[in-house]
Amino acid sequence: MSDSYHIQETDADSSSSPDPTPDDSSTDDTVRPGETDDLVPTIEDVPESQSVIRSEDLTVHYGDEQALQSVTVGIPEREVTAIIGPSGCGKSTYLRCLNRMNDMIDAAKISGTVRFRGTDIYAEDIDPVALRRKIGMVFQKPNPFPKSIYDNVAYGLKIQGFEGDMDARVEEALRNAALWDEVKDQLDSSGLDLSGGQQQRLCIARAIAPDPEVVLMDEPASALDPVATAKVEDLIADLSEQYTVIIVTHNMQQAARISDKTAVFLTGGQLVEFGNTDQIFENPENQRVEDYITGKFG
Numbered sequence: 001m002s003d004s005y006h007i008q009e010t011d012a013d014s015s016s017s018p019d020p021t022p023d024d025s026s027t028d029d030t031v032r033p034g035e036t037d038d039l040v041p042t043i044e045d046v047p048e049s050q051s052v053i054r055s056e057d058l059t060v061h062y063g064d065e066q067a068l069q070s071v072t073v074g075i076p077e078r079e080v081t082a083i084i085g086p087s088g089c090g091k092s093t094y095l096r097c098l099n100r101m102n103d104m105i106d107a108a109k110i111s112g113t114v115r116f117r118g119t120d121i122y123a124e125d126i127d128p129v130a131l132r133r134k135i136g137m138v139f140q141k142p143n144p145f146p147k148s149i150y151d152n153v154a155y156g157l158k159i160q161g162f163e164g165d166m167d168a169r170v171e172e173a174l175r176n177a178a179l180w181d182e183v184k185d186q187l188d189s190s191g192l193d194l195s196g197g198q199q200q201r202l203c204i205a206r207a208i209a210p211d212p213e214v215v216l217m218d219e220p221a222s223a224l225d226p227v228a229t230a231k232v233e234d235l236i237a238d239l240s241e242q243y244t245v246i247i248v249t250h251n252m253q254q255a256a257r258i259s260d261k262t263a264v265f266l267t268g269g270q271l272v273e274f275g276n277t278d279q280i281f282e283n284p285e286n287q288r289v290e291d292y293i294t295g296k297f298g
């Protein structure tokens with residue numbers, strides 16, 4: 001599956017990157033404040049030592065269509081990073097690159113690098129299944145296996161050949177997913193019999209049971225009601241004490257509430273701004289980001 005990828009360490013696709021020279025960005029003499037910066041991404045540089053994942057010049061095409069444009073950014077450890085931007089700007093594509101979920105999509109062609117703790121995750125000797133235990137994923141729609149609650153959580157550990165105290169690990173994962181109290185007396189019941197919000201927390205328990213370092217979440221609350229959404233949001237805040245959480249969300253209020261850092265992608269798959277969430281929502285550097293956040297488009 002992964003053979004379909006062509007990974008390069010060079011910046012062969014840089015011809016499609018925006019020209020970083022502000023002077024060249026306009027022929028208009030009347031430049032208003034902020035305008036000169038609009039084509040130059042404002043990306044906070046997280047030092048190598050504090051970033052758990054780093055993408056460099058990450059570019060993705062699906063056939064002829066470019067979905068990501070030379071994305072270079074470091075994701076800080078044990079914080080919540082929100083990825084926001086209008087529909088189709090490449091948020092999910094970016095997330096899926098971080099644990100090689102795009103391996104499943106034949107049309108996806110990737111160039112650039114993604115490093116997890118300094119290791120190129122697209123290197124030939126990397127086992128994507130083992131990688132996904134370190135960089136787990138939770139999807140938009142809760143997708144428990146048609147198995148018992150216990151077996152859902154134990155699944156990854158069993159595949160891993162875990163030989164320790166399985167009951168303790170299952171309990172710990174369910175506690176960390178804020179689900180233990182609700183299900184401790186029904187561990188043998190089907191995961192499919194839980195409510196939507198409980199199913200999503202079960203999926204989070206399943207993702208964290210193998211003790212990953214990073215949890216990727218693709219709109220994990222968008223299919224949930226407001227009460228279940230609030231529980232998942234509280235859970236995300238708790239998770240970031242132990243894990244690095246990267247979450248794609250359409251909901252800007254949610255991004256503002258739960259994240260420490262925000263990455264704003266705009267049309268064409270360009271990462272336009274990355275930095276502290278407060279700064280981005282209160283005082284973005286980039287005019288296009290301000291327009292997006294204030295609802296002028298998107």
Ligand SMILES: Nc1ncnc2c1ncn2[C@@H]1O[C@H](COP(=O)(O)OP(=O)(O)OP(=O)(O)O)[C@@H](O)[C@H]1O
Pocket residue numbers: 062065066067085086087088089090091092093094105107250
């Ligand atoms: N499997 C695929 N095959 C072909 N094109 C794809 C595929 N997945 C995504 N794309 C295209 O790549 C671009 C980026 O899609 P992506 O899903 O990453 O954006 P997004 O920002 O997550 O969108 P949304 O907010 O609507 O979920 C879109 O134009 C989309 O149509």
